[in-house]
Amino acid sequence: xxxxxxxxxxxxxxxxxxxxxxSGAKNAALPILLSTILTDEKVLLKNVPDLADVKTSFKLLQxxxxxxxxxxxxxxxxxxxxxxxxxxxxxxxxxxxxxxMALGPLVSYAGSAEVSLPGGCAIGxxxxxxxxxGLMEMGAxxxxxxxxxxxxxxGSGRLHGGHIIMDKVSVTGTENLMMAATLADGITIIExxxxxxEVVDLANCLNKMGAKIKGxxxxxxxxxxxxxxxxxxxxxxxxxxxxxTYLIAGIATHGIVTCLNTLPxxxxxxxxxxxxxxxxxxxxxxxxxxxMRNRQIxxxxxxxxxxxxxxxxxxxxxxxxxxxxxxxxxxTETIFENRFMHIAELIRMGAHLVCxxxxxxxxxxxxxxxxxxxxxxxxxGLAAEGTTIVDRIYHMDRGYExxxxxxxCLGGQIERFY
Ligand code: UD1
Numbered sequence: 238x239x240x241x242x243x244x245x246x247x248x249x250x251x252x253x254x255x256x257x258x259x260s261g262a263k264n265a266a267l268p269i270l271l272s273t274i275l276t277d278e279k280v281l282l283k284n285v286p287d288l289a290d291v292k293t294s295f296k297l298l299q300x301x302x303x304x305x306x307x308x309x310x311x312x313x314x315x316x317x318x319x320x321x322x323x324x325x326x327x328x329x330x331x332x333x334x335x336x337x338m339a340l341g342p343l344v345s346y347a348g349s350a351e352v353s354l355p356g357g358c359a360i361g362x363x364x365x366x367x368x369x370x371g372l373m374e375m376g377a378x379x380x381x382x383x384x385x386x387x388x389x390x391x392g393s394g395r396l397h398g399g400h401i402i403m404d405k406v407s408v409t410g411t412e413n414l415m416m417a418a419t420l421a422d423g424i425t426i427i428e429x430x431x432x433x434x435e436v437v438d439l440a441n442c443l444n445k446m447g448a449k450i451k452g453x454x455x456x457x458x459x460x461x462x463x464x465x466x467x468x469x470x471x472x473x474x475x476x477x478x479x480x481x482t483y484l485i486a487g488i489a490t491h492g493i494v495t496c497l498n499t500l501p502x503x504x505x506x507x508x509x510x511x512x513x514x515x516x517x518x519x520x521x522x523x524x525x526x527x528x529m530r531n532r533q534i535x536x537x538x539x540x541x542x543x544x545x546x547x548x549x550x551x552x553x554x555x556x557x558x559x560x561x562x563x564x565x566x567x568x569t570e571t572i573f574e575n576r577f578m579h580i581a582e583l584i585r586m587g588a589h590l591v592c593x594x595x596x597x598x599x600x601x602x603x604x605x606x607x608x609x610x611x612x613x614x615x616x617x618g619l620a621a622e623g624t625t626i627v628d629r630i631y632h633m634d635r636g637y638e639x640x641x642x643x644x645x646c647l648g649g650q651i652e653r654f655y
Pocket of ligand 1: 368
């Protein structure tokens with residue numbers, strides 16, 4: 238029997254035009270959902286996006302003994318109960334790398350944790366050594382056994398404060414250790430911490446739960462451990478990558494797209510590049526508009542970097558824009574060595590890479606290789622002449638809420654089939 242994966246059929250060549258409401262950020266929702274491990278009390282989360290990875294997080298939490306209720310229409314999730322199990326199984330972790338962020342909260346709350354070594358996007362080796370080293374600095378004993386990371390808080394069963402200097406800036410590493418430190422005995426300092434807005438959102442939520450975190454969003458985060466965290470209500474920050482993706486889709490199709498409910502300050506490096514690409518960008522409160530009607534796309538050199546640099550999660554989308562520009566550009570990926578798998582597929586659509594812009598792309602049958610690569614192929618399909626079939630769109634479903642509905646609202650032609 239042949240297993241058929243979901244595909245998108247996109248008829249390109251139509252300028253996108255309209256408004257799109259941006260959802261809560263996947264990369265903030267996931268750590269925040271896992272942070273509820275740290276309390277027995279009820280946590281009400283708003284602006285939670287309807288994504289495959291969010292559903293995997295609910296399954297993980299349910300496996301741990303939590304009760305999760307999700308109202309898709311309202312985007313609200315309620316997480317209740319204490320945990321009764323501290324094992325994150327391979328079946329769940331293999332589908333979502335971010336499950337590694339259960340490790341810190343589990344060992345901090347329960348004194349022990351077992352988390353399968355992660356899978357997720359196939360973009361480079363993606364080790365978790367920084368997570369492990371940081372937890373060891375806080376008194377966890379760690380063993381790798383049967384493909385599982387087994388962590389124990391030795392002695393009192395409680396982690397202690399530590400002075401952690403991250404060898405490399407890691408987003409989920411910073412988040413994992415920050416969560417673990419909230420219930421540790423004493424003060425933890427994380428140096429060379431990630432500055433991403435999602436780290437700040439997680440810290441805000443944890444502080445509402447009674448944590449004592451200072452300095453989130455800077456490279457030195459200080460966490461004073463407390464005995465207990467309590468319930469809270471929190472609304473997840475807007476998804477800057479989703480917003481950037483729709484803005485680029487508007488620009489690539491020479492249309493005009495307004496993203497509503499965004500946090501413009503989190504997108505500055507992206508907006509700067511979009512202006513260099515010759516788009517008229519206007520910011521009005523929480524709305525961002527990109528107007529590219531009757532304008533030529535200019536080539537833009539991009540080097541990915543940790544926040545506030547240009548995000549690696551927006552690299553593939555920018556590559557499509559460059560492929561459609563009227564000149565030569567370079568795109569340099571510094572975070573993940575293997576994150577250029579969309580290039581081969583873009584070449585199938587007529588792109589000359591690296592990176593000589595062409596006036597238009599041609600529809601083709603292409604294959605998604607990871608979450609953001611799939612976004613770039615959808616943008617390319619919307620901008621191309623003719624029909625594009627994007628296969629393996631399950632990658633896209635991990636990170637883009639209701640993509641077909643949103644693209645159709647903007648006038649794009651996209652449908653899902655099997
Ligand atoms: C997060 C984001 C992902 C984004 C990435 C970089 C989530 C759920 N995912 O992933 O969308 O693309 O940040 O902005 O928030 N590294 C190590 N050892 C470790 C951890 C990381 O060497 O223990 C390396 C990685 O291989 C990579 C770099 O550090 O080269 C940055 O990775 P990191 O910030 O950890 O990415 P994630 O947190 O996994």
